[in-house]
Amino acid sequence: MTLMPGRPDFDVIASWVEPGHRVLDLGCGDGSLLRQLIATRDVQGWGVEIDDANILAAVRNGINVIQSNLEKGLADFADDAFDHVVLSRTLQTVRHTEHILREMLRVGREAVVSFPNFAYWKNLRSVLDGRMPVSEDLPYQWYDSPNVRFFTLLDFESLCQQMGLIIRERQVLDETGTLVDASAARDLNFLGSLAVYRLTRPR
Amino acid sequence: MPGIGVVESQRIHFNEPLHLRSGGVLPSYELAVETYGTLNAAKSNAILVCHALSGHHHLAGHYADQPNNIGWWDNIIGPGRPLDTDKFFIVGLNNPGGCHGSTGPSSINPATGKPWGADFPMVAVVDWVNAQARLADFFGIDQWAAVMGGSLGGMQALRWSITYPERVRNALVIASAPKLSAQNIAFNDVARQAILTDPDFHGGHYYEFGTRPVRGLRLARMLGHITYLSNDQMGEKFGRELRNNAFSFDFDVEFEVESYLRYQGDKFAGYFDANTYLLMTKALDYFDPARLDDGDLVRTMARTHTDTNFLVASFTTDWRFSPARSREIVAALLANGRKVSYAEIDLNYGHDSFLMEDAHYHGLVGAFLGNIKL
Numbered sequence: 001m002t003l004m005p006g007r008p009d010f011d012v013i014a015s016w017v018e019p020g021h022r023v024l025d026l027g028c029g030d031g032s033l034l035r036q037l038i039a040t041r042d043v044q045g046w047g048v049e050i051d052d053a054n055i056l057a058a059v060r061n062g063i064n065v066i067q068s069n070l071e072k073g074l075a076d077f078a079d080d081a082f083d084h085v086v087l088s089r090t091l092q093t094v095r096h097t098e099h100i101l102r103e104m105l106r107v108g109r110e111a112v113v114s115f116p117n118f119a120y121w122k123n124l125r126s127v128l129d130g131r132m133p134v135s136e137d138l139p140y141q142w143y144d145s146p147n148v149r150f151f152t153l154l155d156f157e158s159l160c161q162q163m164g165l166i167i168r169e170r171q172v173l174d175e176t177g178t179l180v181d182a183s184a185a186r187d188l189n190f191l192g193s194l195a196v197y198r199l200t201r202p203r
Numbered sequence: 204m205p206g207i208g209v210v211e212s213q214r215i216h217f218n219e220p221l222h223l224r225s226g227g228v229l230p231s232y233e234l235a236v237e238t239y240g241t242l243n244a245a246k247s248n249a250i251l252v253c254h255a256l257s258g259h260h261h262l263a264g265h266y267a268d269q270p271n272n273i274g275w276w277d278n279i280i281g282p283g284r285p286l287d288t289d290k291f292f293i294v295g296l297n298n299p300g301g302c303h304g305s306t307g308p309s310s311i312n313p314a315t316g317k318p319w320g321a322d323f324p325m326v327a328v329v330d331w332v333n334a335q336a337r338l339a340d341f342f343g344i345d346q347w348a349a350v351m352g353g354s355l356g357g358m359q360a361l362r363w364s365i366t367y368p369e370r371v372r373n374a375l376v377i378a379s380a381p382k383l384s385a386q387n388i389a390f391n392d393v394a395r396q397a398i399l400t401d402p403d404f405h406g407g408h409y410y411e412f413g414t415r416p417v418r419g420l421r422l423a424r425m426l427g428h429i430t431y432l433s434n435d436q437m438g439e440k441f442g443r444e445l446r447n448n449a450f451s452f453d454f455d456v457e458f459e460v461e462s463y464l465r466y467q468g469d470k471f472a473g474y475f476d477a478n479t480y481l482l483m484t485k486a487l488d489y490f491d492p493a494r495l496d497d498g499d500l501v502r503t504m505a506r507t508h509t510d511t512n513f514l515v516a517s518f519t520t521d522w523r524f525s526p527a528r529s530r531e532i533v534a535a536l537l538a539n540g541r542k543v544s545y546a547e548i549d550l551n552y553g554h555d556s557f558l559m560e561d562a563h564y565h566g567l568v569g570a571f572l573g574n575i576k577l
Contacts, residue, residue, distance in 0.1 A: 052546075052548075052563055056563065056567055059514070063544075064542050064543055065544050066533060066543070067545055067547045068545075075534075078538045081540070
């Protein structure tokens with residue numbers, strides 16, 4: 001099986017799953033992440049998608065995929081059915097943010113969330129120059145963007161705290177997909193284009 | 204792409220009695236069968252296609268002497284089609300109790316020398332699956348590459364995965380449900396009442412009177428047909444169109460939709476057997492595999508094999524077997540960590556959508572079957 005060239009956040013996510021784990025990928029697209037996790041980490045995978053073309057592509061790729069609208073929650077999935085529930089570059093497109101995060105941690109032991117960081121310095125510079133940012137991780141014009149929520153790494157961490165979710169791990173990547181070498185949240189917020197989080201429920 | 208072309212059917216005799224869920228027994232029986240493609244040496248490329256209420260073994264192609272008698276699922280079967288006859292060996296049969304060549308109510312009861320009629324034992328979905336398992340044995344097929352069906356056919360695919368889990372590598376359950384709703388049963392009962400109260404029914408022994416309950420069967424089909432279509436589609440197709448552009452203020456055919464339904468009813472009543480219709484609707488009503496496990500579908504789905512791949516598909520405009528019913532199956536499979544994909548297909552033809560040719564729908568079936576390694 002030939003793999004799609006790995007997206008850098010996929011590599012981070014792959015490092016957090018163990019062989020045999022059950023992984024649910026929300027907004028799984030054509031199933032690329034699950035294919036990578038199955039091939040390199042030997043996980044059991046399921047995806048959720050709303051788009052017909054992606055459903056077809058995922059089925060063609062041999063990925064288990066469930067056609068469903070994330071805004072309506074994860075009612076088809078039982079509590080604690082998965083080890084990891086992944087929401088990769090999709091949280092910013094979901095209107096019911098708190099609901100989906102709660103649902104992820106209902107059906108899964110851990111939630112893995114990646115999203116474009118609006119406070120990345122290039123994005124800030126773009127706004128200072130008077131234009132909405134367009135970048136590798138925010139690859140849309142304002143008028144055709146599927147994104148409905150614009151938030152920063154610090155915003156997300158504040159929401160997690162408010163919801164009582166525990167951040168187990170955080171990895172931040174710049175626009176080239178390189179891990180940002182910083183530890184202070186403020187620095188990461190400025191230097192990171194894409195943030196990847198590993199969340200759990202409070203004990 | 205041209206279809207499969209000329210096909211032939213065969214009748215296969217089974218001497219071993221078939222013990223039925225109702226307690227009845229078929230001492231021996233025949234199955235009308237068609238196959239397309241070639242069974243490979245490993246016998247690993249066989250797909251069983253189960254029919255719905257009014258279907259039969261003639262899935263695809265046409266008979267040499269009947270060029271217009273095209274199989275009911277011809278659009279999905281053939282060289283290069285989703286059920287690719289260059290790769291797979293496709294098996295279709297008429298289920299016991301049917302009226303297209305398999306042993307059914309219009310067959311001769313060996314005990315009396317007369318047609319079975321109302322004495323034909325009640326058949327359930329699991330009985331069909333058992334008969335199909337013997338058909339698999341007849342062909343030497345230990346394991347189906349896939350079992351598939353739409354509607355009542357999907358119920359058989361689901362039952363296969365529960366009853367013979369090790370014999371099903373892939374199951375395609377399309378426009379189906381884990382059991383009928385009260386509304387479904389209600390529709391079936393009105394259809395049955397139409398037949399049972401027809402003066403020509405003669406308690407199911409109409410064959411002996413040289414007649415058939417055509418009026419009842421016609422009404423049953425008209426009612427059924429309404430439930431197979433979507434409101435939108437009926438609106439688009441017929442609207443309130445009048446045949447003669449003006450009201451005639453009588454009870455003759457006025458609206459195009461009346462004309463259509465009466466035509467469908469007449470056509471169906473002309474060839475279908477009323478006793479078979481009664482049996483098929485009862486099999487639908489009784490279907491509820493979760494009864495094996497006190498009504499808990501999650502436990503029932505635990506009986507399926509961990510290696511079986513499921514494709515469950517529903518249609519957005521199907522109100523007879525709505526997407527929510529398919530999702531019940533999906534949820535129960537997911538709760539057991541089974542390999543399942545689910546598609547909710549946006550097609551406008553109501554329950555009948557599963558018979559329609561659509562690039563996305565057929566693409567999905569083709570992609571799913573395309574992953575089968577032989």
